[in-house]
Amino acid sequence: MRLINRVPDRPLSVFLLALPFVAICVAYAIGSDIRLTANPSDKLLPAPETIWNTAMRLISEPDRRSETILFWRDTWSSLYRLLFGVAISATISLIVGMAIGLLPFMRSFMSTFVAVLSMVPPLALLPILFIVFGLGEVSKIVLIVVGITPFMTRDIAQRVLDIPTEQLVKAQTLGASTWVIASRVALPQVLPRLISNVRLSLGSAWLFLIAAEAVASNVGLGYRIFLVRRYLAMDVILTYVIWITILAFILDWLLKNVSKYAFPWMEEGL
Amino acid sequence: MSFVTVRDVWQSYGGRPILERVNVDIEEGEFISIVGASGCGKSTFLRMLLAQELPSRGAIQIEGGDPAKEPGIERGVVFQKYSVFPHLTVRQNLLAAEGFCTPLGFLPRKARKSANMRSQNTLDRIGLSHVADQYPASLSGGMQQRLAIGQALMATPRVLLLDEPFGALDPGTRLQMHDFLMELRAETGMTIFMVSHDLEEAFKLGDRVLVFDKPRWDPHDPGLYGATITYDFDARTGGIPYQNILNDYPGLMAAE
Numbered sequence: 371m372r373l374i375n376r377v378p379d380r381p382l383s384v385f386l387l388a389l390p391f392v393a394i395c396v397a398y399a400i401g402s403d404i405r406l407t408a409n410p411s412d413k414l415l416p417a418p419e420t421i422w423n424t425a426m427r428l429i430s431e432p433d434r435r436s437e438t439i440l441f442w443r444d445t446w447s448s449l450y451r452l453l454f455g456v457a458i459s460a461t462i463s464l465i466v467g468m469a470i471g472l473l474p475f476m477r478s479f480m481s482t483f484v485a486v487l488s489m490v491p492p493l494a495l496l497p498i499l500f501i502v503f504g505l506g507e508v509s510k511i512v513l514i515v516v517g518i519t520p521f522m523t524r525d526i527a528q529r530v531l532d533i534p535t536e537q538l539v540k541a542q543t544l545g546a547s548t549w550v551i552a553s554r555v556a557l558p559q560v561l562p563r564l565i566s567n568v569r570l571s572l573g574s575a576w577l578f579l580i581a582a583e584a585v586a587s588n589v590g591l592g593y594r595i596f597l598v599r600r601y602l603a604m605d606v607i608l609t610y611v612i613w614i615t616i617l618a619f620i621l622d623w624l625l626k627n628v629s630k631y632a633f634p635w636m637e638e639g640l
Numbered sequence: 641m642s643f644v645t646v647r648d649v650w651q652s653y654g655g656r657p658i659l660e661r662v663n664v665d666i667e668e669g670e671f672i673s674i675v676g677a678s679g680c681g682k683s684t685f686l687r688m689l690l691a692q693e694l695p696s697r698g699a700i701q702i703e704g705g706d707p708a709k710e711p712g713i714e715r716g717v718v719f720q721k722y723s724v725f726p727h728l729t730v731r732q733n734l735l736a737a738e739g740f741c742t743p744l745g746f747l748p749r750k751a752r753k754s755a756n757m758r759s760q761n762t763l764d765r766i767g768l769s770h771v772a773d774q775y776p777a778s779l780s781g782g783m784q785q786r787l788a789i790g791q792a793l794m795a796t797p798r799v800l801l802l803d804e805p806f807g808a809l810d811p812g813t814r815l816q817m818h819d820f821l822m823e824l825r826a827e828t829g830m831t832i833f834m835v836s837h838d839l840e841e842a843f844k845l846g847d848r849v850l851v852f853d854k855p856r857w858d859p860h861d862p863g864l865y866g867a868t869i870t871y872d873f874d875a876r877t878g879g880i881p882y883q884n885i886l887n888d889y890p891g892l893m894a895a896e
Contacts, residue, residue, distance in 0.1 A: 534722035536719040536721070536722035536723060537722055537723075537725060539690065539692050539711050539717060539719075540717060540719070540723055540724075540725075540788075540791075540792075541725075541736075541740060542710065542711035542712065543690070543711050543712065543713065543715055543716050543717050543792070543795065543797065544713065544736060544737050544740040544741060544791075544795050545712070545713040545740055545741025545795065546740035546741065546745065547743065547745075549743075549744070549745070550740050550742075550743075550744070550745035553744075553745055554736070554739075554740065554745040554746075555725060558727040559726070559727055633727070634775070635726055635727045635728075635775040635776075635777060
């Protein structure tokens, strides 16, 4: 039987699904154990239970000076920046992308500009953003917006262009104006794509957020990681990395389910 | 004055003529089948009737009005596929025919009740009441085309254009669709243009069959000349013309 026709049965596929996760944990535990037996005060690969204890301490014990639990404060401020930035990007890209896709005038006017804009490396703009917008929240949100909007806009525009001409002509023969075609024909068909766009760009959004927080901030998940790096506090760093991964995974899962329930006509298209 | 007037219509893409000197007069209520080889411009002709494309020369008028510049509510259309909106249920697709012509694309509350009734009538008529709340993706090809025709008729166009509407259907469904279309036509008396690949279908359904072909052919440059209407068959009496010609001349009848 050809390899492309061999399908794992249910237990085997669960096992395969878990395998890489288990493998990475086991590999880490072994590596950590080897290093710790050689040198009990080694800081590079802390034992799993050390990480666990640190994680418990981080999420429950308030900071002595500020009387707040820094872990949750970092989480909220990072999530706030991330979601705010992504929301702005999604709105801009939806409006501009639909305009480019539907209106030939906007296509001539904006599409090359957006294509060039998406080639600008966003991180190279970070110093400019800090100079222009200061070191506060605005520059971090703007970095996310600058980083992911051009790509999302291009994709939305392309998706609008992919709507069969037949549908647009049909809508016109039913008497639809440009606004009605945009709002009732194009928009509903583009929204699922917008959600999958947001899912795809969340990865870049995290990257830009953590980069901005690492450079200049006083709170945030990225800031904390780069702060404790100075003390080689690998247990804190690993806790934060795992936490960011979990957050990203939850966001992705939520978006996936939103589009499944909000757009039943897509069926298996997602 | 005929209902649809096509006068000296030319169409060319990038300097290459596709259609040349197309002239035809259509009476109201006629069913016109359009046939021809692939690439002879019959779909182009339909797109020009629809005003999706504008002829590079000449004009197409309905009842002597101004030639249309873009597709509008006067001309309904059913394509081979993609004619219905995938994100709307069957009922919503029919209601779209009424809602889309409002400024915001939604029916006002007052109008909704009567529109619902009309859509229910159409649903019964096209036999899709049992799937009213399903999305088009879950319908068969024949059902989707019935929906597309029903949707086009909800908007009560003056001319209905069909671009190979049954091309993707299996032979059995196609025959059902023929009956369905002939019934609808008998009810509404609408002027219909249908592009088809199937000669039998074209003669069966049409009152007239227009054949598109190239009258001039340059063997060194096949794309030099465009196509035009080379035959205009009367298909009413089984495709054999002049069967009832004596009816037009009562004097001759009497002499016989």
